[in-house]
Amino acid sequence: QSALSQPPSASGSPGQSVTISCTGTSSDVGGYAYVSWYQQYPGKVPRLIIYEVNKRPSGVPDRFSGSKSGNTASLTVSGLQTEDEADYYCSSYAGNNNLQVFGTGTKVTVL
Amino acid sequence: QVQLQQWGAGLLKPSETLSLTCGVYGESFSAYYWRWIRQPPGKGLEWIGEINHSGTTNYNPSLKSRVTISVDTSKKQFSLKLSSVTAADTAVYYCARVSGSPSQSNYMDVWGKGTTVTVSS
Numbered sequence: 587q588s589a590l591s592q593p594p595s596a597s598g599s600p601g602q603s604v605t606i607s608c609t610g611t612s613s614d615v616g617g618y619a620y621v622s623w624y625q626q627y628p629g630k631v632p633r634l635i636i637y638e639v640n641k642r643p644s645g646v647p648d649r650f651s652g653s654k655s656g657n658t659a660s661l662t663v664s665g666l667q668t669e670d671e672a673d674y675y676c677s678s679y680a681g682n683n684n685l686q687v688f689g690t691g692t693k694v695t696v697l
Numbered sequence: 698q699v700q701l702q703q704w705g706a707g708l709l710k711p712s713e714t715l716s717l718t719c720g721v722y723g724e725s726f727s728a729y730y731w732r733w734i735r736q737p738p739g740k741g742l743e744w745i746g747e748i749n750h751s752g753t754t755n756y757n758p759s760l761k762s763r764v765t766i767s768v769d770t771s772k773k774q775f776s777l778k779l780s781s782v783t784a785a786d787t788a789v790y791y792c793a794r795v796s797g798s799p800s801q802s803n804y805m806d807v808w809g810k811g812t813t814v815t816v817s818s
Contacts, residue, residue: 587758589741618802619802620797620802620803622805624742631811632742632791632805632808633808634804634806637796637797637802637804637806638802638804643806675741675742677742677744677804677805679800679801679802679803683755683758684755684799684800685744685755685757685758686732686744686755686757686799686803688734688741688742688744689741691741
């Protein structure tokens with residue numbers, strides 16, 4: 587299975603919104619509502635911020651939201667804050683013998 | 698609150714076998730799958746595989762021929778072995794708890810701190 591495709595970078599000014607795409611196929615993102623998103627600061631452990639496309643774990647600010655259309659999932663960070671500057675990875679169930687796949691990752695910069 | 702503590706050798710020579718263990722503290726072990734993920738320097742995350750308390754495993758097809766994930770339910774530990782390592786296996790290796798099911802919705806909601814493994818002659 588191939589990695590899900592994400593833009594290498596995205597940026598926005600404080601208070602603005604930024605949206606990150608995660609493009610797969612009908613065998614993974616498009617076939618199931620099983621997309622999750624992870625935030626990772628440099629040298630730190632990834633942290634779950636979205637699961638099942640648009641659900642937020644307890645403690646994750648509602649500035650983070652997820653959606654999906656066809657084979658593309660999206661993560662939107664609204665009201666950007668400096669602490670949102672990090673790498674973001676999507677992940678999806680990929681069917682077929684319980685495969686899992688990650689996205690290529692997107693570095694978000696707060697200008 | 699569950700915590701994952703991982704340990705294992707951090708420096709290997711090519712052709713050796715990588716061996717890591719992850720201990721689960723403060724949580725039900727049997728209710729979840731337990732996963733290994735790795736991240737090469739400067740690169741993205743890669744799914745390695747997972748196991749449940751009864752020993753049912755799923756592996757990344759690209760690594761399957763070299764990977765073994767095992768479980769010791771009595772100790773609440775699970776382990777990763779990766780044979781015949783090369784420089785390409787140099788990475789930070791994470792263990793994680795899987796909420797949900799590998800055959801349906803699943804996500805990693807608790808992570809270990811990661812172990813840096815370097816393969817060098």
